[in-house]
Amino acid sequence: MAHALTTLNYSLIDDRDIFMLISTVREGIKYASFQTIADKSPFSLTEWSNYLHLSERTFQRYKKEKRTFDPLHSEKILEITLVYNKGVEVFGDQANFDAWLEAKNIALGGIKPKELLDSTFGIGMLRDELTRIEHGVLA
Structure with missing residues (x-):
């Protein structure tokens, strides 16, 4: 289960995956699975605690x-x-996306994108901005 979570591709999710996500949310993520996810992310435990x-x-x-x-x-x-x-998919690799997450972004009100990960609305803003970047529409 943990491996499936870390390799989930947002743009390729189909209805079956949505039901898997719903089921995962309902059951809850075990700490060991979270640790696998956290280890592959650039976020510290402090950042994760703030996000959650x-x-x-x-x-x-x-x-x-x-x-x-x-x-x-x-x-x-x-x-x-x-x-x-x-x-990571939009930017082509993890290092480029990690750098973008750390850089103040004018399109996002002059804050670092990673600072938006503490709310569903902020995550939605990042998702929208990534879609604009993917399609070459830079605000």
Whole structure:
């Protein structure tokens, strides 16, 4: 299951994948699966805790107790994973997309794109911006 989550391609999701995502959210993501995702992302544990609105102490407890994230946190983990994978696809490689995430962006109000990952609305903005970049429409 963890491998499927880290290789999910946003633009290639079909109805079967949507139901798999819904099922994953409902069951919750196990900490070990989250760790696999986190290890492949450029985000620190501090950043993940900010994105998920969980304290670092709570993260440590989840890890120690091998806990499963609740549906809301699981959904946010999947949304971030999907938008990250989409960004890598649009930019052609991880290093280029990681650099874009770190650079202040005028089209996004002069903030770093990664600062938008703490809300569903921000993730949607990033998804829209990646679609514009993909299609050569730069605002």
